Amino acid sequence: MRGEPGTFLVDSASAPHVQLDQVTLRRGITTVFQGLSLTLAEPRIGLIGDNGAGKSSLFRLICGLETADAGSVAVCGHDVRKDRAKLPALVGLMFQNPDDQIIFPTVVEELAFSLSPSGISRKEARARASAFLAARGLTAWADRAVEGLSQGQRQHVCLLALLIAAPRILLLDEPFASLDLPGQASLAADIDASAQQVIVSTHVLAHVRHFDRVVWLDRGAVKGDGPGAEVCAAYEADVAARPRRMNSVPAEMAS
Numbered sequence: 410m411r412g413e414p415g416t417f418l419v420d421s422a423s424a425p426h427v428q429l430d431q432v433t434l435r436r437g438i439t440t441v442f443q444g445l446s447l448t449l450a451e452p453r454i455g456l457i458g459d460n461g462a463g464k465s466s467l468f469r470l471i472c473g474l475e476t477a478d479a480g481s482v483a484v485c486g487h488d489v490r491k492d493r494a495k496l497p498a499l500v501g502l503m504f505q506n507p508d509d510q511i512i513f514p515t516v517v518e519e520l521a522f523s524l525s526p527s528g529i530s531r532k533e534a535r536a537r538a539s540a541f542l543a544a545r546g547l548t549a550w551a552d553r554a555v556e557g558l559s560q561g562q563r564q565h566v567c568l569l570a571l572l573i574a575a576p577r578i579l580l581l582d583e584p585f586a587s588l589d590l591p592g593q594a595s596l597a598a599d600i601d602a603s604a605q606q607v608i609v610s611t612h613v614l615a616h617v618r619h620f621d622r623v624v625w626l627d628r629g630a631v632k633g634d635g636p637g638a639e640v641c642a643a644y645e646a647d648v649a650a651r652p653r654r655m656n657s658v659p660a661e662m663a664s
C-alpha cells in the first residue's frame with residue numbers, strides 16, 4: 410500500500426517497520442542523504458545500488474550507529490535517538506565486515522553476548538548459546554577461536570549472533586559476500602524461514618529479485634522502489650546503458 414512516492418502506509422502499528430522522515434546525513438565531507446523519507450514495512454526488502462549509494466549508511470541510521478543531522482528515524486514507532494535502550498530488542502545489524510561485529514574470542518562467547526540485553530545471567534546465556542549451536546549441528550564450533558575461522562565462517566557467526574538475539578528486524582549488509590554456495594543457499598533459506606522482518610543489501614540481484622519489494626538507492630536518493638523483479642531489471646538496464654568504466658575508480662571519485 411503506497412502513500413507519497415517512496416513511502417508505504419503501515420497497516421498495523423504492531424508490525425515491524427522502519428520510518429525515515431526527511432533525513433539528512435553527513436559523513437565527513439559527504440552528504441549521504443538529503444531529506445530522505447522512506448517507510449520500510451514489508452517482511453522482506455532488498456536494498457540495491459552502486460558502491461557508495463548509501464546502503465550501509467541507511468542500516469547504520471536504522472540501528473542507531475549514525476545520528477541523522479536532520480529529520481527522524483523510528484523503528485517500530487520508537488525514535489532511535491530517544492529510545493536507545495529499546496533498540497536491541499527491535500533491530501539488529503549483520504555488518505558487512507565480520508571484524509566490525511565480533512568482539513569475543515570464541516563462537517559461544519560471541520553468541521552468549523548477543524543475549525546480554527535480555528538480562529539473563531552469563532551462565533544461562535552460555536547454555537542457551539551452546540544449545541542454539543547444537544540445534545544447528547554446530548556443536549563443534551562452540552569453543553572455536555573466532556580468529557581461526559575463515560571470512561565466510563566469521564560471517565556465519567555474525568548471522569548466528571543476530572538470529573539468537575532475535576530482534577524484530579534483521580538488517581543484513583551484503584551477507585552473501587564471503588559465503589560459499591552451500592552457505593549462500595543456507596542463508597537464503599534462513600531468510601525465507603525467518604519470522605522477522607529482513608532487509609538485505611546486496612550486489613547480487615538474484616538474492617532479492619524474488620522479494621516483494623526492492624529499493625534502489627542512487628547517491629543517497631531512491632531511484633527505484635517496487636517489486637523486486639521490476640526494480641532489479643530497471644537497475645540492470647541502467648547499468649547496461651552507462652558508458653563502461655575505464656578503470657575501477659568509482660564514479661563519485663572520478664569527477
Ligand SMILES: Nc1ncnc2c1ncn2[C@@H]1O[C@H](COP(=O)(O)OP(=O)(O)OP(=O)(O)O)[C@@H](O)[C@H]1O
Pocket residue numbers: 436437438439441458459460461462463464465466467661
Ligand atoms: N566512515 C566514513 N566516513 C566518511 N564518509 C563515509 C564513511 N563511510 C562511508 N562514507 C561515505 O558515505 C557514502 C555512502 O557510503 P555507504 O558505505 O553507505 O555506501 P554503500 O551503498 O553501502 O556502498 P558499498 O556498496 O560500497 O558497500 C559514500 O559516499 C561514502 O564515501
